Amino acid sequence: MRFMVTSTSFLQILSLLIFLFIAPASYGRDNTEHKVTFRAVTDNFSVSAQISPADVKKAAAMGYTLIINNRPDGEGGSSQPTSEALERAAKQAGIAYRYVPFRSGQITDQAMATMMDILNRQGDKKTLALCRSGTRAITIWAMAQSALGKMSVDELILAARRAGYNLERQRSQLEALAANGKR
Secondary structure: OHHHHHHHHHHHHHHHHHHHHHHHHHOOOOOOOOOOOOEEOOOOEEEEOOOOHHHHHHHHHOOOOEEEEOOOOOOOHHHOOOHHHHHHHHHHHOOEEEEOOOOOOOOOHHHHHHHHHHHHHHOOOOEEEEOOOOHHHHHHHHHHHHHHOOOOHHHHHHHHHHOOOOOHHHHHHHHHHHHHHOO
16 A cells, blocks of 8 residues: 555656656647637637747737737747747737836836726727736736726636636735726
8 A cells, every 4th residue: 555655746846847848848849739718708809829830820810909928038938939020920910019127016106007008098808918828918908908997807807717717816906906097
């Protein structure tokens, strides 16, 4: 019995090491295997994990008119496309591109103000925001929407949940932004 526990623990550790070290090393090497999902949050706003220049063409074909990149250049190493490469692909695809980078969990006042301005200007046009996993992009979107008074906190949390993200931990921040926006 003791051997089974040790074997199981060893297998779990081995699986974790493979997941942490081998899988990330192969990410982005072969773009034919790299599949990105655009997760609809509302009818006109979606988020995604890191995209490639080829994914920009896909976004344009799906009717997106703007891509917002919230991921700092170099964060994902050499396999991460640069903002410049994504912007070039967006221009070729005929859609707008904005670079609003910030580190995970460190939304700056400048990033927040820029995001609020972008959302106000974009209106109902289809927008895709991205970062490493989509979490950062949906978080700043929800905070900006809350501050602008565009959606209630409950609506924002529900929209995020439907897209596969849990913003319940940000509820108090969203409520404070909503309260400040009403002043």
